[in-house]
Amino acid sequence: MALIDEIKFDSAGLVPAVTVDEKGEVLMLAYMNRESFEKTLATGKTTFYSRSRQKLWTKGEESGNVLEVIDIYLDCDGDTLVVKVKSGVPACHKGYASCFFRKRVAGAWQIFKEKVFDPEKAYKK
Amino acid sequence: MALIDEIKFDSAGLVPAVTVDEKGEVLMLAYMNRESFEKTLATGKTTFYSRSRQKLWTKGEESGNVLEVIDIYLDCDGDTLVVKVKSGVPACHKGYASCFFRKRVAGAWQIFKEKVFDPEKAYKK
Numbered sequence: 001m002a003l004i005d006e007i008k009f010d011s012a013g014l015v016p017a018v019t020v021d022e023k024g025e026v027l028m029l030a031y032m033n034r035e036s037f038e039k040t041l042a043t044g045k046t047t048f049y050s051r052s053r054q055k056l057w058t059k060g061e062e063s064g065n066v067l068e069v070i071d072i073y074l075d076c077d078g079d080t081l082v083v084k085v086k087s088g089v090p091a092c093h094k095g096y097a098s099c100f101f102r103k104r105v106a107g108a109w110q111i112f113k114e115k116v117f118d119p120e121k122a123y124k125k
Numbered sequence: 126m127a128l129i130d131e132i133k134f135d136s137a138g139l140v141p142a143v144t145v146d147e148k149g150e151v152l153m154l155a156y157m158n159r160e161s162f163e164k165t166l167a168t169g170k171t172t173f174y175s176r177s178r179q180k181l182w183t184k185g186e187e188s189g190n191v192l193e194v195i196d197i198y199l200d201c202d203g204d205t206l207v208v209k210v211k212s213g214v215p216a217c218h219k220g221y222a223s224c225f226f227r228k229r230v231a232g233a234w235q236i237f238k239e240k241v242f243d244p245e246k247a248y249k250k
Contacts, residue, residue, distance in 0.1 A: 024149020
């Protein structure tokens with residue numbers, strides 16, 4: 001059976017994909033449809049389906065911060081993917097290594113990471 | 126502003142929550158609604174909303190494998206949570222430490238983890 005045939009895409013044709021790096025840091029969560037999953041396999045670069053823009057989106061296509069796939073994991077229910085990528089490439093469009101740069105501290109979300117690049121320079125206006 | 130007010134729940138009132146352990150292993154992905162998020166904060170144990178059973182579900186309520194919360198993170202868009210829990214408690218109802226016990230190997234999903242408990246004994250029929 002092909003890899004994709006064991007993935008349970010939801011009613012919108014999507015599956016959440018958690019991207020982690022080699023060190024075990026969670027970088028981001030995005031969604032894949034069948035086409036973006038196949039493109040990720042074919043290219044070795046994470047490609048998602050943007051729900052807001054309603055189109056395929058290869059991570060880093062604009063910023064250059066492409067995430068190279070090392071391993072892909074499927075969960076017990078077949079409805080979530082984990083994609084392990086090479087470390088060292090920032091994943092967040094706000095300039096942080098990880099999108100999860102806010103942490104619960106004393107009842108508030110507090111930024112606990114430093115920016116690693118300037119998003120003003122990385123993205124076109 | 127309260128923690129919950131910065132979370133963007135989707136049209137079904139849910140947000141995906143990725144559970145990781147202290148070692149950085151991704152254990153599972155489940156969904157929280159407002160009530161389960163508040164209950165998680167209040168109890169320090171991960172509580173989700175089961176979409177299939179349409180009710181709150183404290184992880185481990187049946188198996189005893191309760192996941193104790195260490196930290197909670199919110200992503201840049203406010204629509205995904207990461208919950209870090211104490212290591213050593215198996216998360217998968219199929220008997221594995223992590224729900225992500227299948228990995229892509231040569232074009233197939235291959236089980237690469239050992240079971241750590243017997244699900245037949247942990248769950249009532």
